[in-house]
Amino acid sequence: MSDKIINIDKLIAITSQDMSRVNNLIIERTLSNTEMIPKISQYLISSGGKRLRPMLTIAASQLCECKNDHYLSLAASVEFMHTATLLHDDVVDDSSMRRGKLSARMLWGNEASVLVGDYLLGEAFKMMVDAKSLKALEVLSNAAAIIAEGEVMQLVYSNNITISQEQYFRIINHKTAKLFSAAAEVGAIISNTSLDIANALRDFGLYLGIAFQLTDDALDYSSTKDKLGKDIGDDFYEGKITFPVIVSYKKSTDSEKEIWNYLLTKEEKNQDDFYDALKLIQNKNGLETTLEEARIYGQKAINSLEIFPKSEIKDALIEGVYFSYNRKN
Amino acid sequence: MSDKIINIDKLIAITSQDMSRVNNLIIERTLSNTEMIPKISQYLISSGGKRLRPMLTIAASQLCECKNDHYLSLAASVEFMHTATLLHDDVVDDSSMRRGKLSARMLWGNEASVLVGDYLLGEAFKMMVDAKSLKALEVLSNAAAIIAEGEVMQLVYSNNITISQEQYFRIINHKTAKLFSAAAEVGAIISNTSLDIANALRDFGLYLGIAFQLTDDALDYSSTKDKLGKDIGDDFYEGKITFPVIVSYKKSTDSEKEIWNYLLTKEEKNQDDFYDALKLIQNKNGLETTLEEARIYGQKAINSLEIFPKSEIKDALIEGVYFSYNRKN
Numbered sequence: 001m002s003d004k005i006i007n008i009d010k011l012i013a014i015t016s017q018d019m020s021r022v023n024n025l026i027i028e029r030t031l032s033n034t035e036m037i038p039k040i041s042q043y044l045i046s047s048g049g050k051r052l053r054p055m056l057t058i059a060a061s062q063l064c065e066c067k068n069d070h071y072l073s074l075a076a077s078v079e080f081m082h083t084a085t086l087l088h089d090d091v092v093d094d095s096s097m098r099r100g101k102l103s104a105r106m107l108w109g110n111e112a113s114v115l116v117g118d119y120l121l122g123e124a125f126k127m128m129v130d131a132k133s134l135k136a137l138e139v140l141s142n143a144a145a146i147i148a149e150g151e152v153m154q155l156v157y158s159n160n161i162t163i164s165q166e167q168y169f170r171i172i173n174h175k176t177a178k179l180f181s182a183a184a185e186v187g188a189i190i191s192n193t194s195l196d197i198a199n200a201l202r203d204f205g206l207y208l209g210i211a212f213q214l215t216d217d218a219l220d221y222s223s224t225k226d227k228l229g230k231d232i233g234d235d236f237y238e239g240k241i242t243f244p245v246i247v248s249y250k251k252s253t254d255s256e257k258e259i260w261n262y263l264l265t266k267e268e269k270n271q272d273d274f275y276d277a278l279k280l281i282q283n284k285n286g287l288e289t290t291l292e293e294a295r296i297y298g299q300k301a302i303n304s305l306e307i308f309p310k311s312e313i314k315d316a317l318i319e320g321v322y323f324s325y326n327r328k329n
Numbered sequence: 330m331s332d333k334i335i336n337i338d339k340l341i342a343i344t345s346q347d348m349s350r351v352n353n354l355i356i357e358r359t360l361s362n363t364e365m366i367p368k369i370s371q372y373l374i375s376s377g378g379k380r381l382r383p384m385l386t387i388a389a390s391q392l393c394e395c396k397n398d399h400y401l402s403l404a405a406s407v408e409f410m411h412t413a414t415l416l417h418d419d420v421v422d423d424s425s426m427r428r429g430k431l432s433a434r435m436l437w438g439n440e441a442s443v444l445v446g447d448y449l450l451g452e453a454f455k456m457m458v459d460a461k462s463l464k465a466l467e468v469l470s471n472a473a474a475i476i477a478e479g480e481v482m483q484l485v486y487s488n489n490i491t492i493s494q495e496q497y498f499r500i501i502n503h504k505t506a507k508l509f510s511a512a513a514e515v516g517a518i519i520s521n522t523s524l525d526i527a528n529a530l531r532d533f534g535l536y537l538g539i540a541f542q543l544t545d546d547a548l549d550y551s552s553t554k555d556k557l558g559k560d561i562g563d564d565f566y567e568g569k570i571t572f573p574v575i576v577s578y579k580k581s582t583d584s585e586k587e588i589w590n591y592l593l594t595k596e597e598k599n600q601d602d603f604y605d606a607l608k609l610i611q612n613k614n615g616l617e618t619t620l621e622e623a624r625i626y627g628q629k630a631i632n633s634l635e636i637f638p639k640s641e642i643k644d645a646l647i648e649g650v651y652f653s654y655n656r657k658n
Contacts, residue, residue, distance in 0.1 A: 034482050088447060092440040111421040114443055115480045118417060121447070122474030125454055129467045137466065138458045145451025151444045152363050 003295075005322040011055060014316045018058045018072065019051065025076040029123050040104050040116045044083055047099040052212075052320070053183040054079040059320075060187025060201045062313045070131035071190045077131075077140065078183045080124035085147060085179075087117035092155065093238045097231055136186040143182035150174025158239035159264050161249055168246055169210070176216075177209030184208075200307045204317070207301035212324045214294035217242035218287045219329065221278055233274040239264065243293065245277070248286035256280060294325035332624075334651040340384060343645045347387045347401065348380065354405040358452050369433050369445045373412055376428040381541075381649070382512040383408040388649075389516025389530045391642045399460035400519045406460075406469065407512045409453035414476060414508075416446035421484065422567045426560055465515040472511035479503025487568035488593050490578055490586075497575055498539070505545075506538030513537075529636045533646070536630035541653045543623035546571035547616045548658065550607055562603040568593065572622065574606070577615035585609060623654035 012019075030041035054075035061071035089095070090103040091110045097103060105113040121144070128137050153171045157163045184205030188198040220235045221244055235242050241264070249260050259280065263273050281287060298321045308314050341348075359370035383404035390400035418424070419432040420439045426432060434442040450473070457466050482500045486492045513534030517527040549564045550573055564571050570593070578589050588609065592602050610616060627650045637643050 032478055034478055034485065036481055036485055037478065085447075088443050092443055110439075111484055112481065114417050114421055115477055115484060118414075118450070119474055119477035119481065121450060122470060122472075122477050125470035126467075126474055129463060129470050132463060134458060134461060134463065138455070141451060141454035141458050143451075145448055145455055148444055148448035148451050149361055149363055149366065152365055152441065152448065155440055155444060156363065156365055 003298075003322045004326060005319050006326045006328060008050075008052075008055075008316075008320050008323045010312075010316040011059060011320045011323075014062070014313055015055050015058045018062075018075070019055060021072050022054050022058070022075045022079070025072060025127070026079060029076065029080070029127065030120075032119075036108065036112055037116055037119055040087075040108055040112060041083065041120060043101075043107070044086060044098070044104055045079070047101050049082075049099060051079060053082050053179060056180060056183040056205060056208075056320075057187040059313055059317055060184045060205075061191050062187075063201070063308060063311070063317070064188050064191035064193045064197060066187070066191035068190070070133065071187055073127040073130045074133075074136055074140070074186045074190055075183075077124040077127035078179065078186075080120045080127070081140070081144060081147070082179060084117040084120040084124065085151075087113045087120070089151070092151065093234070095234065095238075131190060133186075133190055136189045139182050139185050139189065143178045146174050146178045150176075150178070154240065157241060159241070161241060161245070161260055161264050163241050163246065165243075165246055165250075168241070168243060172210060172213040173206070176213040177206045180209030180212065181205035196307060200304050204301050204304040207297045207304060208321055208324055211294040211297040211301060211321065214243055214290050214297065215325045215327060217244055218290040218294070219327075221281055222287050233271075233278075236274050236277055237269050243290045244281045244286035247289045248281045248284040251284040252280070256283075291325060298322065298325050332627075332651045333655060334648050335655045335657060337379075337381075337384075337645075337649050337652045339641075339645040339648045340388060340652075343391070343642055344384050344387045347391075347404070348384060350401050351383050351387070351404045351408070354401060354456070355408060358405065358409070358456065359449075361448070365437065365441055366445055366448055369416075369437055369441060370412065370449060372430075372436070373415060373427070373433055374408070376430050378411075378428060380408060382411050382508060385509060385512040385534060385537075385649075386516040388642055388646055389513045389534075390520050391516075392530070392637060392640070392646070393517050393520035393522045393526060395516070395520035397519070399462065400516055402456040402459045403462075403465055403469070403515045403519055404512075406453040406456035407508065407515075409449045409456070410469070410473060410476070411508060413446040413449040413453065414480075416442045416449070418480070421480065422563070424563065424567075460519060462515075462519055465518045468511050468514050468518065472507045475503050475507045479505070479507070483569060486570060488570070490570060490574070490589055490593050492570050492575065494572075494575055494579075497570070497572060501539060501542040502535070505542040506535045509538030509541065510534035525636060529633050533630050533633040536626045536633060537650055537653055540623040540626040540630060540650065543572055543619050543626065544654045544656065546573055547619040547623070548656075550610055551616055562600075562607075565603050565606055566598050572619045573610045573615035576618045577610045577613040580613040581609070585612075620654060627651065627654050 026045055030038045032038060057071055057075040057078055087104055090098055090105050091113050095103050096106050128140050150171050181202050185198055185202035188201045220232055263277050301321045302318055305314055359367045361367060386400055386404035386407055416433055419427055419434050420442050424432050425435050457469050479500050510531050514527055514531035517530045549561055592606050630650045631647055634643055
């Protein structure tokens with residue numbers, strides 16, 4: 001299989017029947033007499049996210065030949081956790097766009113975004129309880145705390161160019177990779193597999209999540225708004241020090257470092273600043289280096305699947321890895 | 330026992346040993362390498378809240394002669410859920426004061442308040458999982474969603490004087506009473522009691538929570554900042570239509586109703602507006618009516634305990650009810 005794949009058609013096809021059950025569950029669980037809750041939830045949920053995380057739970061449970069239906073509510077709960085995070089992130093980052101549409105907070109305000117996020121988090125936990133697995137609950141509740149911890153770390157390090165590569169990886173492990181990891185692991189846990197299998201899927205999700213986030217970091221400096229569904233340069237404007245910046249800064253001359261310091265400590269960053277930063281990154285091949293790093297983590301993800309014999313679903317998951325670092329949005 | 334009690338000394342004494350174990354657990358669970366998390370959590374947690382909710386879990390488990398230690402992590406998780414709600418509420422309400430100190434968002438910003446709230450919610454669920462009771466998890470995760478739903482309802486009805494008494498009770502049931510109810514119910518569940526006992530404690534918590542919130546509503550128009558630990562009039566300025574307003578409006582003449590409409594739809598409410606509202610409430614005995622309603626719900630709470638024989642812990646809980654509607658802060 002060539003690794004130049006930029007779609008997840010196989011994964012979508014193989015999980016489509018289950019995904020449609022999960023989608024029904026998602027809609028059903030956003031229903032509330034308080035109209036604003038289904039309105040905001042469904043606005044965001046139906047706005048064309050890739051739903052990779054619930055797909056991962058489903059694929060993992062298929063790989064483990066799950067004999068019960070509980071993976072469905074776990075998959076839905078993973079998507080709710082993700083959606084809640086997006087709602088809160090947009091408030092924290094003052095984002096105006098999300099998935100090519102105005103962000104929920106622009107339409108309904110920060111207050112509603114915070115509270116509907118809380119509601120979805122509560123519903124996520126209800127669905128986990130429905131799956132009746134304390135072990136899966138342990139993994140997912142742990143992920144919930146770790147994701148928030150990662151977001152706090154990111155906030156603490158915003159605009160701080162002295163962040164180490166190690167700290168950067170700690171942040172993306174927490175804020176992104178942990179949920180991918182938990183999504184895959186609970187697919188195994190709910191299938192009552194051995195610990196080895198569950199750990200293999202946990203690692204697979206973790207590495208895939210890192211590859212995914214590194215690619216996100218690169219896309220934020222290289223995609224177009226149409227493709228990305230949000231403004232490019234968001235990370236820069238929000239003061240997030242991502243991998244392309246870190247590697248480029250490291251290779252910078254003293255005078256280039258001065259420019260970086262100027263750009264990142266500027267209160268109000270404008271488009272000219274963004275293009276200056278982009279030029280500095282391009283001069284040091286920062287985006288290529290980032291995508292190469294993503295490819296390395298992608299390979300680690302694939303290696304984690306060695307424990308499984310060849311199968312259609314395993315191939316689809318490997319295709320998902322290729323997609324994670326070759327995608328254009 | 331006279332019902333004029335304005336302290337919970339008995340309840341504090343009888344739960345003090347367990348509370349100190351819960352307090353240790355709370356401190357331990359806010360530790361994180363991300364300094365901002367323990368800083369914000371402990372700032373709020375150590376700022377002199379009454380910790381009624383975890384006390385309720387402990388008292389319920391004592392009443393049910395719990396034979397295991399798991400009620401401790403449930404008690405701590407209930408306090409974390411409450412603390413997370415406070416952090417998010419302050420963001421939603423733009424509050425500057427909480428428990429007599431600057432609110433966390435004033436010191437560390439809205440972003441950190443949202444994210445640390447999320448972290449505490451995640452830790453709350455981890456502690457619930459530690460207690461290894463799916464039934465308790467069901468009750469508490471359900472409460473998490475319902476609390477958020479109540480907060481959204483409150484937001485939807487802000488500044489809306491046409492809110493019915495029924496809708497008002499629906500809101501306070503969700504946003505306040507549900508957590509009191511869950512706190513008491515899980516104390517029974519974790520003790521492996523009969524359903525009757527668990528339901529009695531669920532009802533007790535629910536009615537106590539309603540009495541507590543009604544009293545809060547009255548205090549916000551009648552206490553002093555020193556006693557209350559936050560500005561009086563907060564509800565008015567934030568556009569929350571509470572029981573004193575609803576009952577006073579209902580008894581108003583057409584011209585008084587016009588004043589209410591003017592006051593509540595005003596974009597920027599000032600202190601004169603607050604005192605005008607207070608006068609309208611006082612003219613209709615709005616605060617007395619509210620406290621009388623609180624007393625009625627307090628009585629319902631006490632009646633819910635009929636199933637239990639007389640005991641020291643039962644007396645302490647009844648004292649807690651008297652406190653809920655006689656307290657001055």
